Amino acid sequence: MDLEGRTALVTGGSRGIGLAIAQKIAEAGARVVISSRREENLAQALETFRDQTMVHAVTAHVGSRLEADRLVRASIEHFGSLDIVVNNAGTNPHFGPLVDISDSQMQKTYEVNQAAILTHSAAAWHQWMREHGGVILNIASIGGLGPESGLGWYSVTKAAVIHLTKQLAWELAPSVRVNAIAPGLVRTELARGLWENNETEITSRIPLRRLGEPEDIAQMALVLVSDASSWVTGQTIVIDGGTTNQPTGGVG
Ligand SMILES: NC(=O)c1ccc[n+]([C@@H]2O[C@H](COP(=O)([O-])OP(=O)(O)OC[C@H]3O[C@@H](n4cnc5c(N)ncnc54)[C@H](OP(=O)(O)O)[C@@H]3O)[C@@H](O)[C@H]2O)c1
Incomplete structure (x- = not known):
């Protein structure tokens, strides 16, 4: 899984799953652009890379198409190419019944989790991949596979990410x-409220008996952005310690 000579952009690359993926891609030899909203988060993240000449940080809000176009342009200008885009940035401003979410929470979740997948993929396609080919990896969630208590609208946007992945794979083949x-x-900041105070209870319900670590996701990300998966497209790979592989409760 050698990525030498390639350039990758990882949105939300300043911490958590995005940072782990960016580090894994850099270790495989690629040049990496990491983006997030806050400069201080990016500065901290940059320090964790072994070879900092191979990493570039750009502040950008994924919820804006103008910012998406600017981010992709800045990546190509800095490293001269853009072979891999990892649409990782995500948010969840509302926890509770779906029927109680406000319009602004709905809009923000839609823009960051769902629309950004398309705007960044489109920018990469128009500015680089249509001519040169490439690979796109989207970070969805098992929430997108079925109902979840408290995470309703977040899960709706993640279900959309799974469908967007299929649609984009169909439209952009064979070059992307x-x-x-x-x-x-x-175990990340985004999910802290879900695991911090009841890890033992939660992990007792996960067949592999532990939370996921960002590294667990990064290892599969490396496979999916490299030539090791050169005949795989339109797929969503579940990495959840077996959480979704449970008996259905005897129905049927
Ligand atoms: N953790 C989980 O249990 C879990 C489970 C399933 C799926 N996921 C998905 O995994 C992805 C990464 O989540 P994580 O858990 O690693 O979260 P995290 O630790 O909170 O990191 C989120 C990253 O995204 C950036 N970000 C947030 N909003 C942004 C915006 N509007 N524009 C640009 N960057 C933004 C953050 O940096 P700034 O604050 O500096 O912008 C940070 O770098 C998300 O798509 C999430 O939905 C996570």
């Missing part, structure tokens, strides 16, 4: 492969 990862519960 598009796949997704659907993680279960991973």
Whole structure:
């Protein structure tokens, strides 16, 4: 899984799953652009890379098409190419019944989790991949596979990511492969409220008996952005310690 000579962009690359993926891609020899909203988060992240000449940080809000176009342009200008885009940035401003979410929470979740997948893929296609080919990897969630208590609208946007992955893979083939990862519960800031105070209870319900770590997701990400998966497109790979592989409760 040698990525030498390639350039990757990882949105939300300043911490958590995005940073782990960016580090894994850099270790495989690629040049990496990491983006997030806050400069100080990116500065901290940059320090964790072994060879900092191979990493470039750009502040950008994924919820804006103008910012997406600017981010992709800045990546190509800095390293001269853009072979891999990892649409990782995500958010969840609302926890509770779906019927109680506000319009602004709905809009923000839609823009960051769902629309950004398309705007960044489109920018990469128009500015580089249509001519040179490439690989896109989207970070979905097992929430997108079925109902979840408290995470209703987030899960709706993640279900859309799974469908966007199929649609983009169909439209951009054969020159661009598009796949997704659907993680279960991973130990990051975004999910802290879900695991921090009841890890033992939660892990007792996960067949592999532990939370996911960002590294668990990054290892599969490396496979999906490299030539090791050169005949794979339109797929969503579940990485969840077996969370979604449970008996159905005897129905039927
Ligand atoms: N953790 C889990 O259990 C879990 C499970 C399933 C799926 N996921 C998905 O995995 C992805 C990564 O999540 P994570 O858990 O690693 O979250 P995280 O630790 O909170 O990291 C989120 C990253 O995205 C950036 N970000 C947030 N909003 C942004 C915006 N509007 N524009 C640009 N960057 C933004 C953050 O940096 P700034 O704050 O500096 O912008 C940060 O770098 C998300 O798509 C999430 O939905 C996570």
